[in-house]
Amino acid sequence: MPESELKYLKPQALAFKEEMILNMGPQHPSTHGVLNFLVVTDGEVIHQALPNVGYLHRGIEKLAEQTSYTGFIPFTDRIDYLAAMFANHVYVLAVESLAEIEVPERAQFLRVIACELNRIASHLISTGALALDIGASTPFVHWIRERECINDIMEAICGARLTYSYMRVGGVSRDISQKIVDDIYKFLDHFEPIIDEYNRLISFNEIFVRRLADVAIISPVDAVNFGLVGPNLRGSGITMDIRKIIPYSVYDQFDFDIPIGKGFKGSLGDCYDRYFVRILEIKESCSILRQALSQIPKGDIKAKVKRKLKIKENECYACVESARGEMGMYLVSDGSDRPYRLKIKTGSFTAMSIVEKVSQGLMVADLIALIGSLDVVAPEIDR
Amino acid sequence: MTPYFNAVATTLYSIFEGMAVTTSYLFRRPSTIQYPNKLEKPLEEQLSDRYRGILQVDTSVCIGCRICEKTCPIDCIAINLEKNKETKERFLTRFDIDISKCMFCGLCSENCSTCAIYHTKFFNGATQNVDELVVRFVDSPIVLYKHRKDSDPKTREKDLSGVIVKQKMVKQRMKKQKTAKQEMPVNKISKHKIKEEIL
Amino acid sequence: MKENANLLFVFLFKTPIEGSGYSLAWYILFVFIIAGALLFFAANFAGITSFIERRIAARIQTRVGPNVVGPQGILQWVADGIKLLLKEDLIPDRADQFLFRVAPYFVFSGLFAAFVALPFGYGIVAADLNVGVYYIFAITSLVVVGIIMGGWSSNSKWALFGALRSAAQIISYEIPTALSLIPVIMLTGSLSTQDIIKAQGGLPWDWFVFHSPFTFVCFVVFFISALAEGNRIPFDLPEAESELVSGYNTEYSGFRFLVFPMAEWANLWVIAAMVSLTYLGGWQVPFVSIETLSGSLVLIFLSVAVFVIKTSIVVFIVMQLRWTLPRVRVDQMTQLCWTYLVPFCLVAIVGTMIWMLIFPWETRVALLLRLMMFGIGFAFCFFYVRRIRFNYFNDKTAYENLKKKSPWYPIWRLP
Ligand code: SF4
Ligand code: SF4
Numbered sequence: 003m004p005e006s007e008l009k010y011l012k013p014q015a016l017a018f019k020e021e022m023i024l025n026m027g028p029q030h031p032s033t034h035g036v037l038n039f040l041v042v043t044d045g046e047v048i049h050q051a052l053p054n055v056g057y058l059h060r061g062i063e064k065l066a067e068q069t070s071y072t073g074f075i076p077f078t079d080r081i082d083y084l085a086a087m088f089a090n091h092v093y094v095l096a097v098e099s100l101a102e103i104e105v106p107e108r109a110q111f112l113r114v115i116a117c118e119l120n121r122i123a124s125h126l127i128s129t130g131a132l133a134l135d136i137g138a139s140t141p142f143v144h145w146i147r148e149r150e151c152i153n154d155i156m157e158a159i160c161g162a163r164l165t166y167s168y169m170r171v172g173g174v175s176r177d178i179s180q181k182i183v184d185d186i187y188k189f190l191d192h193f194e195p196i197i198d199e200y201n202r203l204i205s206f207n208e209i210f211v212r213r214l215a216d217v218a219i220i221s222p223v224d225a226v227n228f229g230l231v232g233p234n235l236r237g238s239g240i241t242m243d244i245r246k247i248i249p250y251s252v253y254d255q256f257d258f259d260i261p262i263g264k265g266f267k268g269s270l271g272d273c274y275d276r277y278f279v280r281i282l283e284i285k286e287s288c289s290i291l292r293q294a295l296s297q298i299p300k301g302d303i304k305a306k307v308k309r310k311l312k313i314k315e316n317e318c319y320a321c322v323e324s325a326r327g328e329m330g331m332y333l334v335s336d337g338s339d340r341p342y343r344l345k346i347k348t349g350s351f352t353a354m355s356i357v358e359k360v361s362q363g364l365m366v367a368d369l370i371a372l373i374g375s376l377d378v379v380a381p382e383i384d385r
Numbered sequence: 386m387t388p389y390f391n392a393v394a395t396t397l398y399s400i401f402e403g404m405a406v407t408t409s410y411l412f413r414r415p416s417t418i419q420y421p422n423k424l425e426k427p428l429e430e431q432l433s434d435r436y437r438g439i440l441q442v443d444t445s446v447c448i449g450c451r452i453c454e455k456t457c458p459i460d461c462i463a464i465n466l467e468k469n470k471e472t473k474e475r476f477l478t479r480f481d482i483d484i485s486k487c488m489f490c491g492l493c494s495e496n497c498s499t500c501a502i503y504h505t506k507f508f509n510g511a512t513q514n515v516d517e518l519v520v521r522f523v524d525s526p527i528v529l530y531k532h533r534k535d536s537d538p539k540t541r542e543k544d545l546s547g548v549i550v551k552q553k554m555v556k557q558r559m560k561k562q563k564t565a566k567q568e569m570p571v572n573k574i575s576k577h578k579i580k581e582e583i584l
Numbered sequence: 585m586k587e588n589a590n591l592l593f594v595f596l597f598k599t600p601i602e603g604s605g606y607s608l609a610w611y612i613l614f615v616f617i618i619a620g621a622l623l624f625f626a627a628n629f630a631g632i633t634s635f636i637e638r639r640i641a642a643r644i645q646t647r648v649g650p651n652v653v654g655p656q657g658i659l660q661w662v663a664d665g666i667k668l669l670l671k672e673d674l675i676p677d678r679a680d681q682f683l684f685r686v687a688p689y690f691v692f693s694g695l696f697a698a699f700v701a702l703p704f705g706y707g708i709v710a711a712d713l714n715v716g717v718y719y720i721f722a723i724t725s726l727v728v729v730g731i732i733m734g735g736w737s738s739n740s741k742w743a744l745f746g747a748l749r750s751a752a753q754i755i756s757y758e759i760p761t762a763l764s765l766i767p768v769i770m771l772t773g774s775l776s777t778q779d780i781i782k783a784q785g786g787l788p789w790d791w792f793v794f795h796s797p798f799t800f801v802c803f804v805v806f807f808i809s810a811l812a813e814g815n816r817i818p819f820d821l822p823e824a825e826s827e828l829v830s831g832y833n834t835e836y837s838g839f840r841f842l843v844f845p846m847a848e849w850a851n852l853w854v855i856a857a858m859v860s861l862t863y864l865g866g867w868q869v870p871f872v873s874i875e876t877l878s879g880s881l882v883l884i885f886l887s888v889a890v891f892v893i894k895t896s897i898v899v900f901i902v903m904q905l906r907w908t909l910p911r912v913r914v915d916q917m918t919q920l921c922w923t924y925l926v927p928f929c930l931v932a933i934v935g936t937m938i939w940m941l942i943f944p945w946e947t948r949v950a951l952l953l954r955l956m957m958f959g960i961g962f963a964f965c966f967f968y969v970r971r972i973r974f975n976y977f978n979d980k981t982a983y984e985n986l987k988k989k990s991p992w993y994p995i996w997r998l999p
Contacts, residue, residue, distance in 0.1 A: 032826040070456075070458070072492065073457075135827075136910040137826060137911025139645070143646065150416065161436050162437050188982070188985050188986045192982035202975075204910070208399045367913050368913070370826060400905075400909065404904060405974075409975035410646060412976060413976065413993060415642070416646045419999070
């Protein structure tokens, strides 16, 4: 470990001679990408765990200043590769509110459908990967199978399986046909019983429950103070969902619940709550999808937008409820055809800050569960 | 005492349920697609028509508006146009796409008014040399297409399976290898010659 | 042992060994032959099991598994072995060279020595030791010595974690393993593996599992602790790949690495054979008494088949558990051992003692009770099949709609 990093460790943490400094990552199987943790342990018990981010920094915010407004859309896919649709969405929302563009209703519905499908896909990976971190590899592969169906649908909608680039300023790039609608219905019919099967396989498995319940408890106060967002915050029992609080797009037309942690198997705000909130959110997403598909109106999919979009001096903040919580973009324009400055706020970055607080006294295996339950995605942390 | 035995019971029951789920999968169809040699039908047929694969350009219908070049966020399209001063005809002399840079976003093909540039379903273009991934669609100058009233180039038949661009890439590679052979070190060429003489 | 050697000598050379003057040389040669045969069996079993486990795991995970090398991928394990043999044998910088090199041999010898006392059929056992079962558990503990040596000498913190976890695990689980065999020993009055099997019968209700509720508890405890000794999920803490990279064998490569997984799969046979011989009737063929069994060669082969089938079923269950369950935590592992398994065992020992006094083995009532126990076990299997059917039909129509194919694709249909 370099000398410069040692200074971040607490002095009392190094006072004991019995302690060992463990460098977890960046090439560790369970750090969900390239993350590094500096762990001070006494045997299996962790005294301090310091997250060390920045291994995947690509300067996406700076890139935005050099590309045109439309040309930046493919880059937003790369912010969070598991939930690319949300980054697309928040970016086009920001540009639209700056340029004062009205989006057709059908396009809004298509956006919601794509986003909810993506939310399911992202939660599948996060819950499956948590099970994989705990040691059960089968649930992960079962979820991958379901995600593959979603990927097929996504491919039919927008032509790509991961980097969607689906949304455009003023609408979406492609319309959906009746066949795709039928496919989504068929998928939902197949998928909803599979959620229960998955619960029988792993969620209610007593070994799994005991590995997660009462582990790494984040109290509601801490969750707010550390700026947690999304399922991590809701896991601590706080009802906070951008879709309900600041309804963007057409989310105010749907009827859905916000699942929050209730201490399902242990106490409020433990790893199991964060995990199970995601499973419940998958179910909610299914119901939103069904509503959106049945209500989808006819009409245009894209508003008239100038090819070379120039926006007068202004600034705005737009946010959506991404799979990892509030994802916001602060966009400043200066009258040219490129953003003057773009600031991206992501959920994973704030989630990393709480690791140091809650990891004290956990075991090494619990740290893995904590990281998995926070559902951090390395490129989203670093952008 | 009750929680103690309850824990035992729930553990055993949950393991029982989990085992029943995994056992049932022994009788259910695997979802693997055994790419590339045991496919039920070619992979290109399994992809949707909107699949954004390697780009193909029909230079015969390109009007030379350069919109694709301008919209591409990473500048991987290069177009050169020339004008014959006497006949006032305009030619397309260069249309290169650097596939190694392209991120298959679809911005270029979306804005093309004649659908001259479009995505195919061809995706496995791996080579050993990055330079080979620059596909040159113009071999000799081509007269630019002009809009006519009687025909709409958008409805023409497109090569979605990507056979043409695939052949193009293969041809380019062969050409490269040929030129590489010509530039072989001298002693090797002489050895070849000696062999030929003996034969 | 000696008699067998004599018999083989007479069979091969048609002269009695006594007068031939080669007796000592022949005995030594015979020992080597037997050891070679066992080694051959263990190594091949480990390899083939690794292949079968991968195929079964793949089907559980809706995948196909290795099916390219050889017909249906049957030679995959050979290819893997050759690949690992050809790899460079790396030794990390500042590792304890000597310990690092010898550690795999401890693991290796500890496991293969266990095969000496394992029976394969009637009278087919390399050495029918009078302390058979305890010999097996004592000698397999040598594995942990190898693991600790390997983990400590690797000069890697992950490997050290794995090694210390392994030490904690195997020391804890020796106790329930030994305790849970006491009812069997009480029922048999002997420690020899052959005697234990002979005390049981061929039919399910004559097995020790169904003797009483207490032996059933002991069977479950024995199974769990055998899993823990074999480092199988849910107790694969020493090499928890998502926590400790690869645990104690993180730094190993090439042949030295190959030894660890090979030992793990060979251990699978040891676990399964122990379970089936102590509680599931071993090689006892139904409706055939031991006297008739000893007389005919065909029946002896049948007994081998019975034993192999029983063991394979147990191996299959162990495999399936591995692909179903998550991993327990280190403190939960010891907690499970000391607060659940050991007390259960102690109660079950006392319970079996009393049961034996009240209902001696031969009485009618005991037989009736055993039949009842068997009925309960059968009902359990029935419900298991019901649940499997439920899971299958739960998804059937929706799957057919989605994929336009029937989901029916049983395991014997090879893709
Ligand atoms: S697909 Fe995107 S990156 Fe590729 S050439 Fe077209 S605009 Fe450029
Ligand atoms: S390919 Fe299309 S967009 Fe590009 S120059 Fe030709 S006509 Fe214009």
